[in-house]
Amino acid sequence: MFPRPIEKSGPAAKAAYQAFLPVALILWLLPLLAIFLTSIRSAADINSGNVFGWPSEFALIENYAAVFTQSAAAQYMLNSVLITVPSVVISVALACLAGYALAIYRFRVALPLFFLFVAGNFIPFQILMVPVRDMSVQTGLYDTIAGQFLFHAAFQTGFCTLFMRNFIKALPFDLVESARIEGVAEWRIFWYVVLPLVRPAIAALAVLIFTFVWNDFFWANVLTQGESAKPITAGVRALNGQFVNNWHLVSAASLLAAIPPVVCFFLMQRHFIAGLTLGAVK
């Protein structure tokens, strides 16, 4: 293990380390703590300039309720859910199929196709922006929920396929081989042999894609204009304009936008990290 375990340096070093950890954490999360403190302040505190000291009174519920009653935040949150969930389901489902094909079968274009999905995952969004926007306008998908989740599902399929293909490739191939010898149909091998084994990969992808799509801001601006289809990330920006100088409300709204991915992360931490660090070890 590197660095050398702190226990071996004696109890004093260990105690010092443990005492320093919370200090380091507070410094690291200082911007977040500061904005949280702001979000529970009262308007009076903000106006009198007490933005950094201890709040004179706590207005947690008032502020968060105000965000919902004075703005379209509830609508934005609902839109975000309606965009994110179908994106996750579609992209993960497509990737299971495509990843299986690219990992199990040996055919000449398997590797080029795989690299196509990988490359698509790295391109800048701007190169897609004008055609996708134009296509959405032409097909009536502009400023709709469906227009957004269809795009996200297609784009995230690249990353999901990369992930799934590598995951399935690492499974023992004998399983498929022996099923074939038994005469099991190909789709049944997929459904009954491989799919149960990739459940951890599905879980990891689901949390990752949820976070990626939830946090999207660019496409929300490109593919929507009104309140009816805007997700919370774009909504927070709109609120920022609406609540000028009401920093307690702006910060409450920002934190609200951050809650779902954070909850998702803490509930499925192991899968989340396994997904992100895929390939970081050999």
Add this chain to the structure above:
Amino acid sequence: MADAVATDTRTRSEPGFFRRNKLAIAPWIFLIPALIFFAIYVVIPIFESLWLSLYQWNGLYDADGNSTAVWVGFDNYVRLWSDPNFWTSLRNNIAWLVLYMLAVPAGLFIALFLNQTVTGMRFYKSMFFFPFVISQVVVGLIFGWFYNPDFGVVGTVWKAIFCEETTNILGNTTFRCERPVPDILSSEQWATYGIIAAGLWPQIAYCMILYLTGLNNVAADQIEAARLDGAKGWKMLWYVVVPQLKPATFIAVVVTVIGALRSFDMIAIMTQGGPFGSTNVLSHYMFEVAISEYGERYGYGSSIATVLFGIMLIFISYFLWRMYQDEKGGR
């Protein structure tokens, strides 16, 4: 006799075309839904954008449904060459690329700091990772407020160090400062660096988690062997640990390069490219040009996107080449 039996069985149960070729056909059936989806939304639009960059178009159609785009050849690129905003954006992109790379060593050092097994370590590790989970929009808002000279953290700390608080007869508080409080995001000189610093926060968290996973898998026997040979500290880190972290470093560099070139959200939230275009990067400038209040300029926007795509392509080719080497070695 044996021949006769063989022909006999073949005629009796001649397998259908699909049956005989199932190993050649099956992969395409599994692939088709993803391929169609991916082609419509990703592959074809790339070529459409490249093509569109040779036109001038405001995004409108005439009454018959034909696009009003006009062929201009390489005019858009000629205009780019003499567009000062384009060069500012490109310079800022390079600044992003270079400074964003700090996330890799910074992530490694935090990972080394946290790679212990004292009680509660899991909690600390996940809390350090926290900034990555939050949307960049929220990170941008947090830092926009953090940098605010009047009531942000930077302003408050600065006032505590350099300013003297005076209260006049009416009870209003004013500050007399030795040096004026810096307004980072309104300064043409500093705003970009302010945004990059904000962007580093989640990116360091990402690199840290990559390295924590990597450190978990460092071969313990090699470390012990090196320790017996008297290696420790920096030497141990550089010659024994870092080489073993190569896969983690590769991924960290990949995601950091992509993140730097994709930076859009923070700029849109914190400065919208201002003041006077000084914080623009290609991704944001393209958006500004293509969808602006002065009418849409799809052709010119596409030419900016093409330049950005070209830059990305250099990196993408390198990553794919590396992956190809691994694939060849692995099979």
